[in-house]
Amino acid sequence: MTITKRLAAAVTGLLAIGLLSVPVIAAAPAQAQRLPQDRPVTPPNVYFPVSGKNVHDLKNSGKRPGTEIKARCGNRVRASHPGIAVVTSSPASGPNLVAIVTTIGRLTTWYGYMKKATVTSGQLVQAGQVIGRVGQEGKAQFCSLYFAVRGNTGTNVNPSKWLNRTVGKPVNTTSMFDSWGIVVASLNTLGASHTKNDRKYPTYDVRTPQQVALLNSYSADVVGLQEFQQPQRDLFLATAAGTFGIYPDDATLADPSSPFVSGNYHPTENSIIWRNSTMELLDEDFIRVPYFEGYRNMPVVLLRERVTGRTAWFINVHNPASGVGYGDQTSHRAEAIAIERAKVIELRATGRPVFVTGDFNDRKPAFCGLTAGMLTITPDSIPSVSCAPPPSLGIDWIFTAGQARFTRYARDWRPKDLQLTDHPIVWARAHIAD
Template sequence: MHRLRLALLTAVALVLTVALVHATRSVEAEVAPASGPATATVPALEPAVITDGPPLTLRLMTYNLLGSHHTEPGGMHDEMAPSALRSQWGADLVRDQRADVVGMQEVRPEQIAAFQRELPGYDMWPVLANGSLGRPNQIIWNASRFTRLDAGYVEVPSMGETRRMPYVLLKDRSTARTFWYFNIHNSPGDRQAERDRDLVLETAKINELRADGTPVFLGGDFNETSRAMCTVLARTDLESSAGGIHDGTTCKAPSGMRIDWIFGNGTFSAYAATKPPLARYATDHWIVATSVRLD
């Protein structure tokens, strides 16, 4: 009996040691500083990836919140409502769109807390998991419909610094189908070289995520109109929810383009780029949303 108990204790200790080493390596891989543009993936929560099954319909949205510092006294948009009120209105906009997944940009710490408070039925990533380089870009999703299986980020140049653009792998609870949502915010203004580099890195990641057939959706503030669309369509197999085509040689952009885009796989419908009354005082961007069906 003593030998059996000793053997059992030894086996348990060995299992715990292996698990601890694996967990430590996973955490170190996630938080280790990168040298130059890089990607990182957090440990997967579940292994199953299902790329087909019953049809799945989603409502997607991209929303630049306008960072809270912009509406403080002396800020670029100090004529607009303060951040706390704008966060309440932003949550209303998400509910009005009945959005399942939302990519948000220019998110400050107090805005993270506000959206978590205002939208308790939504989960959020990365929150603060990607550090200060990743905090401005967040993804939220309807927690009653989806569970997160995996996540990561791509580092891109931005205004002379580096930002981490997050992506998540979500699983629909009813159909078990999975898809990626990738949220980006590329360099503004005259920083064309950075924007070009951003899209090279981002489209490379999309193709990597698409390798096993899993649908990918790319949304965010591209700070570009037709050039961004043509680049994404030329470099990936994604389609534009706003319309527009690239036949391999010629790119035709849609009318009424915005700098906020949603691309992806599937059949798009009910695309809308709107500025309802709440949005006019909540953000300096248009609210872009679309439905998509995965067959």
């Protein structure tokens, strides 16, 4: 049975036991000073489920599990957290009842009374993504959203208290799609050649062992590494002592006729590593992108998550920077983004999700180039046909296309504070669906 069918059965069962029944409305208590609907939020953190002005949570759960959130009919209804949508109906909540399920038996939220649902059953949804419009369906007495929450123990949770406690914070579960997920990261390691005579950053032999410890402290499962020069690679692998697999691997680098090595200067600089205890290599590939005065091959691997058996493609890139002695590289970066986008489309045709990590040396152009047409999202963005970047933009990114979502995300500057590199580590807990 697929995840979607199991979710539909679970939601139907909850309807049968009256989870979404609607009694007489009680008087709303006084609002707290700081309202959840007024808090700034970016994905994958928890959203207040209704957007717009004059939105008011009546906080009238008690005899029934849900609360009514009064708002204008037609206001956008947003998923409070990521998950899989299940669209159903009930006499009480109307014909467009949506459940967003993380994992069966764990956090699930319901959205009723809606005049319209804009998602379909089985659709993967990002936190903050529009899933419908406020209406007056079912037993609604006025324009409002009926909102209910089941927690991680499978029991009803006071939805108003849950919103007050969680809006703007990470979702209170790291289980999604029946998986605890994997930690995906991108790290520019700061090439050894850049710190030979640098007064600010230690040499690579000091930094590299600490970078291994750093990645272990994050329990990183898959990492795209940039500026990973040969001496750094050698010391990293010796320090890690078999913890990580890597591509390009030793056999590839030792073969001068290998397509990855042929015509590719400094072939180690862009590498993908994976934790051998959690991930398994199935296939390898590369893309060729412009870089300063020539082209570089960037690694692509297909990995299997050992616990779930689910697979995904991973691409790691480093696009050329301007102002470092090679002139304006804007056109080369645009060409690189086009090549990288085309590769994502090609790999998505296999039916598997795709992750892209890297130092793109671009903010909005990189984001828009890869997310346009809802091809990909970042952990902190919402799917968009055109371009809807998050409030904070860096040059180091994680993108995903297809059946994967995130429950945690950070652009963490601790590595720079520790003088391990001049970049942040960008990491996310990713969950691959069936």
